[in-house]
Amino acid sequence: MPAQVETRGLRVAFGPVVAVASLDLSVQPGTAVALVGRNGAGKSTTLRVLAGVLPPTGGDARIAGIDVARDPAGAKAQVGYCPDVGGLIPRATPWEHLQLAAKLRGLRDGWAERATALLDRFDLLGAADRVTAGFSHGMGRRLSVVLAVLHSPAVLLLDEPFDGVDPLGAQATLDVIAEARAAGAAVVVSTHLLQLAVEACDEAVVLRGGRVVAAAPAAELRGEAGERRYRSLLA
Numbered sequence: 001m002p003a004q005v006e007t008r009g010l011r012v013a014f015g016p017v018v019a020v021a022s023l024d025l026s027v028q029p030g031t032a033v034a035l036v037g038r039n040g041a042g043k044s045t046t047l048r049v050l051a052g053v054l055p056p057t058g059g060d061a062r063i064a065g066i067d068v069a070r071d072p073a074g075a076k077a078q079v080g081y082c083p084d085v086g087g088l089i090p091r092a093t094p095w096e097h098l099q100l101a102a103k104l105r106g107l108r109d110g111w112a113e114r115a116t117a118l119l120d121r122f123d124l125l126g127a128a129d130r131v132t133a134g135f136s137h138g139m140g141r142r143l144s145v146v147l148a149v150l151h152s153p154a155v156l157l158l159d160e161p162f163d164g165v166d167p168l169g170a171q172a173t174l175d176v177i178a179e180a181r182a183a184g185a186a187v188v189v190s191t192h193l194l195q196l197a198v199e200a201c202d203e204a205v206v207l208r209g210g211r212v213v214a215a216a217p218a219a220e221l222r223g224e225a226g227e228r229r230y231r232s233l234l235a
Contacts, residue, residue: 002065004029004155004186005050009059012045012210019045021210022059025188029154032177032187034197034204034218038234042210043190044084047159050188051081063155080153082144084160084190090133094124094143097132098150105151118146122172137164142172149176156180156187162196174200194230198222206233 005027012020020042027033035043048054049061052072061068063075089097098115101107119125122142132140145161161173177187177200191197197204198218206214214233221230 001028003027003062004064005033005062005188007046007050007059007061010046010049010056010061011058012042012049012054013057019210020049020056023207023210023212025205025212027155027186027188029184029186030181031203032181032189032201034201035188035190035207036192036194036197036204036230037207038192040209041207043207044159045210046207047081047157047188047190048083050075050155051079051083051157052076053081053083078154080148080151080156082141082148082158082161084163087144087147088132088135088140091131093129093131094119094146095128097143097147101147101150107151111150115146115150118150118176121175122146122169138166138169141165142169145173145176149180152180152183152185154185156185158187159190160192161189162191162193170196194221194227198226206230208234 003026007023007025010020010023023046035046037043049056049068050063052068052075056069064078066074068075102111119128124142141161141164145158148156148158162170180187189197189200198221201218204216204218204221205212220226
């Protein structure tokens with residue numbers, strides 16, 4: 001089965017600074033891969049390229065077979081993206097965000113019911129008519145995940161979705177990841193929280209300095225032994 005997410009020799013440089021260096025990645029439909037590593041490892045930059053918001057400097061990146069450099073709009077149509085920071089309109093409410101997302105995505109009958117159910121699941125229904133400027137960091141993270149999954153995308157890209165999120169919000173995120181996979185989506189999760197990463201994903205890809213230093217089944221990084229192995233890879 002063709003990969004839904006694929007990079008070959010992906011490179012991203014900001015002047016003399018190389019953020020991603022020759023990254024190879026492949027994610028099949030119905031599977032989830034975690035990108036883990038320290039700050040500055042290249043995780044968020046990789047997701048920005050895959051989401052079509054940052055052009056690569058070199059190499060190849062494809063979403064559902066679509067070259068993201070040549071057809072960023074086509075790639076974006078396949079993606080649900082939760083950025084690591086920003087992405088919300090401070091003076092808009094969650095419901096206004098969802099209405100805008102539904103309009104831009106061309107969603108028709110049923111989107112409002114799904115939106116309401118997602119807000120309820122992520123404990124945001126009571127705040128649906130509050131502007132997001134007053135939201136805590138965790139509330140903003142939860143809303144970003146809701147917006148990413150609203151249209152049931154073929155590819156789900158979640159950048160630090162667990163950051164600052166309470167256990168109930170983290171479980172809601174794990175649940176929607178599992179549901180997306182069951183529906184055949186390919187999922188990529190970037191996080192510095194290793195144990196949540198391995199709970200959500202089949203495989204963990206460890207990045208350091210913009211390069212892959214290891215890739216292993218997520219189960220091998222569970223528990224204390226997994227933590228020790230992970231720390232040794234970051235050294």
